[in-house]
Amino acid sequence: MSNIPKHLKYTKTHEWVEVQKDGTVTIGITDHAQDLLGDVVFIDVPQVGRELKAGEACAVVESVKAASDIYSPVAGKVTAVNGALTDQPELVNKDAYGTAWMLRLKPSNPPELNNLLDADAYASFIASEAH
DSSP, X not given: OOOOOTTSEEOTTSXXXXXXXXXXXXXXXXXXXXHHHOSEEEEEOOOTTOEEOTTOEEEEEEESSOEEEEXXXXXXXXXXXXXXXXXXXXXXXXXXXXXXXOEEEEESSGGGGGGSBOHHHHHHHHHHHTO
């Protein structure tokens, strides 16, 4: 079973969300997603300042197996991106929930966060996908 930290929220498209004290959210892909992708070789993140809609494709992760879109879990404005991923995309394989965060955004509709999955619901979802 993949590593699924309890303090994060999740999407059915395998993004994780961590709500920060200032109300912004940090977004990345789950350990399960990086495991499915294999060795990550390139990451394209959105520009700071970009306005995203919930569910909008906002980044791309390319691995030796495939290229996958990353979707914004909630609507908001991108406030930061992880520049380290440009030179070290393999960080996603090593530390999906830490140094490999992809972007931060300020939610335009914070109640959307209530629509995300908790760790137990995400674990059940990936278990159901496996069958």
